[in-house]
Structures are given as C-alpha cells and as structure tokens.
Amino acid sequence: GAGVSQSPRYKVAKRGQDVALRCDPISGHVSLFWYQQALGQGPEFLTYFQNEAQLDKSGLPSDRFFAERPEGSVSTLKIQRTQQEDSAVYLCASSFAHGGSYEQYFGPGTRLTVT
C-alpha cells in the first residue's frame, strides 16, 4: 500500500516568506507526527496529532510554526516569516494507533532552504 507522502519534496523560500508543507499519512493511521532534521543531526520532535486533535506542540521552536490536521487525515505544517535557521528537512510520520508499541512510518521529507 501507499506510504506516507509529503509535498513539496524541495522548497526554496526567501527570508520572510511564508511556507506550507503538506503530509499525507497512511490511510487509517490515527497518529501523525512532525519532526525537524537539521543537517547532520537526528530528527527532532515538533508536534503530534491524534486524529484532528493536536495533543502536543511542545517541540515547535517558535510561534511562527503552526500545524493543523482539520479532518484527521492530511496535515499541513506552516512556517510564517521564514528565517535562515528554519532551513532543514521536515519529516512527517504516522502510526496506526496511539501507544508505546506502535511504530511510526516516515515520509521522504521536505527539504526547506531559506535564502
């Protein structure tokens, strides 16, 4: 079956622009996660949704970052007034259910470059 898909795969934004990154999770997966991966580093947690509810946004680095999942399926991560330090790969992951024993499946990521 289809895995997690993300679009666009690559995005170049000028400093100060707003960007929107899309994630299509695996169909039927309840949980959805966003991670940020800087060059040469492991991914870092940003936020978590269970269906349409955003239960944890503790990893969002500033109030310029906003995520939504209005119908409990597709999710969008929005970054307002982008800064150079926002340059990273943004990874989306989904899992079948909520709980410690359910693995997350990752998409290919969106590479954001802020110039």
Add this chain to the structure above:
Amino acid sequence: DAKTTQPPSMDCAEGRAANLPCNHSTISGNEYVYWYRQIHSQGPQYIIHGLKNNETNEMASLIITEDRKSSTLILPHATLRDTAVYYCIVKVGSSGTYKYIFGTGTRLKVLA
C-alpha cells in the same frame, strides 16, 4: 527524557554480521527501544523494536540486556545496501504523546 548513546561510526565487511550497540541507561520501565535507519535523502525506515525480550524479524535481531540499560541491533549478513545511519531511539510518553527522542545515530559503512 531518556537519551541514547551510540558510537558515531562503524565499519563492517560485506556478508558479516553487523552489531550496533546502544546505551540507554535512563530508560523507564514502560519505554520501548526502537531502531530505524536512514539512507541519504530518505526518511527514517523502521527496523525493529522491543520492550524487554529479544526480538527478531526479517531484517534484524534486537538484543536487550536484562537491566534494559543497553541494547544491540544485529544485521546478520550485512550487504552494501545496509550502509546507512542507524538510530537507536527510546519512545517516551504517556497518555498524551508517544514521541521518539532521536540521538545522533551510528553511521554504518559496509565494505565490499
């Protein structure tokens, strides 16, 4: 949050077993250990996970020490396609969120 410690890099000869160690000395009793790998420009790929018992699947084996403070991922017959960064992760959380805390991983290079 529990943290993991892994060697930054390892080499392994093709066809031999690759044994990747991980320390997670502050892990809590209900926290799972997960292993993923990431090949350049791709998202992390799930390999295996476990809580207390050793686990095996078609990709690898996971050996967890009795005190749960460390684990080892075993790739039984490494191939060139197994060259990747391998992440040992502790899944932390409770009723609210179960999130991965990634470390910096081990860069495994399989040599022909």
